[in-house]
Amino acid sequence: MGKVKQITQKEAVGLFHDGMTIMIGGFMTNGTAERLVDAIVESGAKDLTVICNDAGFAGKGTGKLLDTHQVKKLIASHVGLNKTCGAQYSAGELDLVLTPQGTLAEQVRCGGAGLGGFLTPTGIGTTVADGKSVVEVDGVEYLLEKPLKADVALIKAYQVDAAGNIRYKGSTRNFNPMMATAADVVIVEADQHVEAGAIGPDYVETPGVFVDYILEGGTN
Amino acid sequence: MEDKKAFIAARVAKELKDGDVVNLGIGLPTLVPSYLDPSVSITLQSENGFLGLKAIADSEEDAPFIVNAGGAPAGIEATGAFFSSADSFAIIRGGHVDATVLGSLQVDEKGNIANWIIPGKMVPGMGGAMDLVVGARKVIVAMEHTNKGKHKILKECTLPLTAKGQVNMIVTEMGVMDVTDEGLVLKEYNPEFTVEQIQEATEAKLIIADDLKEMAV
Numbered sequence: 001m002g003k004v005k006q007i008t009q010k011e012a013v014g015l016f017h018d019g020m021t022i023m024i025g026g027f028m029t030n031g032t033a034e035r036l037v038d039a040i041v042e043s044g045a046k047d048l049t050v051i052c053n054d055a056g057f058a059g060k061g062t063g064k065l066l067d068t069h070q071v072k073k074l075i076a077s078h079v080g081l082n083k084t085c086g087a088q089y090s091a092g093e094l095d096l097v098l099t100p101q102g103t104l105a106e107q108v109r110c111g112g113a114g115l116g117g118f119l120t121p122t123g124i125g126t127t128v129a130d131g132k133s134v135v136e137v138d139g140v141e142y143l144l145e146k147p148l149k150a151d152v153a154l155i156k157a158y159q160v161d162a163a164g165n166i167r168y169k170g171s172t173r174n175f176n177p178m179m180a181t182a183a184d185v186v187i188v189e190a191d192q193h194v195e196a197g198a199i200g201p202d203y204v205e206t207p208g209v210f211v212d213y214i215l216e217g218g219t220n
Numbered sequence: 221m222e223d224k225k226a227f228i229a230a231r232v233a234k235e236l237k238d239g240d241v242v243n244l245g246i247g248l249p250t251l252v253p254s255y256l257d258p259s260v261s262i263t264l265q266s267e268n269g270f271l272g273l274k275a276i277a278d279s280e281e282d283a284p285f286i287v288n289a290g291g292a293p294a295g296i297e298a299t300g301a302f303f304s305s306a307d308s309f310a311i312i313r314g315g316h317v318d319a320t321v322l323g324s325l326q327v328d329e330k331g332n333i334a335n336w337i338i339p340g341k342m343v344p345g346m347g348g349a350m351d352l353v354v355g356a357r358k359v360i361v362a363m364e365h366t367n368k369g370k371h372k373i374l375k376e377c378t379l380p381l382t383a384k385g386q387v388n389m390i391v392t393e394m395g396v397m398d399v400t401d402e403g404l405v406l407k408e409y410n411p412e413f414t415v416e417q418i419q420e421a422t423e424a425k426l427i428i429a430d431d432l433k434e435m436a437v
Contacts, residue, residue: 028291080344102309170285
């Protein structure tokens with residue numbers, strides 16, 4: 001745990017390594033920490049497993065990492081708006097795990113909450129159920145879905161205070177609050193940096209206890 | 221073609237009740253709110269994390285922070301609320317969405333729906349569709365009756381399913397069908413077509429409702 005540390009863009013680059021599993025917050029890049037994605041590009045880390053709602057766009061969000069062929073495996077709910085993703089998957093270059101959006105969100109939540117998984121009716125009778133256990137509870141069938149965890153999570157905040165407490169804005173929160181709980185190393189990029197306590201305990205959405213590093217400077 | 225879509229959307233609008241929380245799929249379903257009776261006010265859920273979806277943000281300051289479930293710029297009603305994706309799908313799976321309206325590639329007489337993948341051709345992913353059709357209290361499929369003459373309403377879906385047995389109602393330019401334990405019941409028809417023509421455009425056997433009515437929009 002320890003104290004939250006402020007880091008430069010250059011120091012952020014040093015946090016990424018080959019073969020890592022990385023969670024990237026955001027929904028169609030709304031709420032994605034773009035400067036931190038740039039840091040992954042700059043690190044040159046390859047064979048990455050990326051967990052993100054979608055594949056972003058060419059030159060934006062997770063799309064940047066597909067452009068540079070740094071991703072070996074992508075776990076996402078929707079990739080239709082990025083042609084590079086489809087092309088790499090069709091060419092056998094990319095391992096693609098398509099997961100229902102609600103299941104993906106809950107898998108990440110479980111990962112961060114120390115739970116062994118959850119039972120969902122979503123995916124019963126579909127290919128999503130292939131290879132998974134079906135559990136019957138009070139006559140209803142559910143799929144057993146397992147938790148997801150990562151080595152690093154990239155979080156996009158609206159405000160972060162010096163203690164790592166976070167507030168989000170608009171629809172940018174999406175996957176960010178769960179991902180902040182589910183990785184060994186959590187890095188936050190924010191539009192606004194404020195002094196410790198300035199958000200106020202009643203309005204903190206992600207407590208600083210989950211955060212390891214704050215990227216200096218604002219967002220792109 | 222646009223007229224056909226408008227006609228379907230206008231008929232779907234009559235299914236929604238004042239106060240309903242509704243999630244609309246992309247394309248045709250997004251036309252539905254423009255046909256609501258002025259006495260009916262609904263709240264739109266956007267699965268990327270808010271209730272109270274509207275077309276445009278109130279201020280330029282807010283605009284970059286709000287997108288709809290298609291990733292396009294959007295706004296939020298003053299009575300709306302933002303939340304995380306986990307909370308969004310608690311709302312969806314937990315039965316707090318009254319209705320979802322969505323298009324489909326195929327639907328069958330058992331209420332199975334296939335609208336997320338054409339193997340080897342189109343692999344966009346399911347997004348929130350699988351959770352929505354399982355969780356919403358009423359699932360309304362709004363689509364053209366055939367794909368350029370090719371059957372879409374089948375005895376059994378041939379494409380990979382989005383969900384099993386979850387569709388409640390199908391609205392097309394030809395008619396309105398309810399999914400029942402006995403099969404598809406045609407309860408309204410568009411008088412531009414005969415019942416025979418509608419059956420011909422449908423692979424599944426239609427059960428004709430005793431009180432079959434003209435489709436009113």
